[in-house]
Amino acid sequence: MLTHFYLAFITMTGLSYINFLPGLVNALAGSIGFSDVEAGQIVALNGYGGLIGSAIAIFMVRRIRWQPVIFSCLLLLGLMDIATVLIDDVSFMLGWRFLSGVFGGLALGMAFALLARLDSPDRAFGTLLFVQFSIGSLVMFLLPGLEVMISTHAVFYVMASFSLLSLLFMLLLPTRDLNRQPIRPVMDAASPMRREDCRHAVLLLSAIIGYQVAASAIWAYVGLIGIAAEIAYESVNTYIAITGLLGLLGAVFPIVLGSRYGRLNWLMAGMALSITAAILLNFAQQSLLYVIAMALLFFSWPAVQSYLLAVTAALDCSGRLSTIAAVVSSVGLATGPLLASALLDNGNFSMMLYTCVIIFLLSCLLLLKPVQAQEKPVSATLLSPSTFQGQ
Numbered sequence: 190m191l192t193h194f195y196l197a198f199i200t201m202t203g204l205s206y207i208n209f210l211p212g213l214v215n216a217l218a219g220s221i222g223f224s225d226v227e228a229g230q231i232v233a234l235n236g237y238g239g240l241i242g243s244a245i246a247i248f249m250v251r252r253i254r255w256q257p258v259i260f261s262c263l264l265l266l267g268l269m270d271i272a273t274v275l276i277d278d279v280s281f282m283l284g285w286r287f288l289s290g291v292f293g294g295l296a297l298g299m300a301f302a303l304l305a306r307l308d309s310p311d312r313a314f315g316t317l318l319f320v321q322f323s324i325g326s327l328v329m330f331l332l333p334g335l336e337v338m339i340s341t342h343a344v345f346y347v348m349a350s351f352s353l354l355s356l357l358f359m360l361l362l363p364t365r366d367l368n369r370q371p372i373r374p375v376m377d378a379a380s381p382m383r384r385e386d387c388r389h390a391v392l393l394l395s396a397i398i399g400y401q402v403a404a405s406a407i408w409a410y411v412g413l414i415g416i417a418a419e420i421a422y423e424s425v426n427t428y429i430a431i432t433g434l435l436g437l438l439g440a441v442f443p444i445v446l447g448s449r450y451g452r453l454n455w456l457m458a459g460m461a462l463s464i465t466a467a468i469l470l471n472f473a474q475q476s477l478l479y480v481i482a483m484a485l486l487f488f489s490w491p492a493v494q495s496y497l498l499a500v501t502a503a504l505d506c507s508g509r510l511s512t513i514a515a516v517v518s519s520v521g522l523a524t525g526p527l528l529a530s531a532l533l534d535n536g537n538f539s540m541m542l543y544t545c546v547i548i549f550l551l552s553c554l555l556l557l558k559p560v561q562a563q564e565k566p567v568s569a570t571l572l573s574p575s576t577f578q579g580q
Contacts, residue, residue: 193307194316195358197304197320199300204235204519215416215426216336219341223282232286234283235523237523239290245295246295246299247298255300262293264356270345271346294519302511324351325433326430329433330426332347389563393501393559397494398517400549401521402521403525406526407470407525407545410541412425414479415429428480456493459490459492463490467545467546469485470542496560497514
């Protein structure tokens, strides 16, 4: 469990700002002095940098030792986060955060492959989402006070501190266990299902990117949605922090249950809750509906992502497909805020929210076949004569 935690924290640090994205957007568009649109563009460019870094990791996973790569990236990431407080020009900020995202994405992509090699990918990715939502809730709760105590750039100091802590965890990781070959069986390369599995992988990755686009679009502007509904800034942060704790419960599902009872049932339930959350946020003028909507989204998001990533790990035990999933996830996380900023209409978030509903529905349809196909062979293999002959 310590290995799961250390590695999950290191993975989270690569793009840590995503976990408290509303706080970062609120700071950029508030006291730091950028506009709402510029704030969305900055976090989007940071995410696209993460995409480039994760894409590079795909080609490095099997060829380069992971320890020096991750360590170097985390060190550079921390230094760049600290230096960000000196930048006030929007053009330079866009380029700087893009470069920061490259280093963070590279560290994240390499760490994703390590998570996929662990014996239980459901629990590994569940731990990752548990850590992400724990950090997100804690930072959102503490950030207003930290801005008063430190400066308006407190969020960047928080990000740098995560890099420093991750460097410490790097020294505590049991490298022997992470460098060994996975004990989970790898699918026979001559299997006639290989081409079909590739098609399922494409559908699954499409579902991941779609879900991340919609979820991150809402996540980026959920704070401004509350402020536009005339909810006090401090109250908005508190609501996000408290409801974000429900994300811990959503992340616990994969950790405790693994793949028991089938992943598809949990995925369908999570998608339904996410759609409901997007619809309710359109009526955020009432504080109660605002809180309920956030609670539904934060509860479902980690469970959906954990199970989707677990399916990718089951399709390819080497970890490469999981690294590709990290790239795809970065595309979604970066595109979400950019899409949301393009759909804003003078403080009206309705078009953005209903677009997210449609994207959630499309993601739900895309994941059906790959998840169903991945679950059926598992039970069939247990009774197949070829399984016993192969042993």
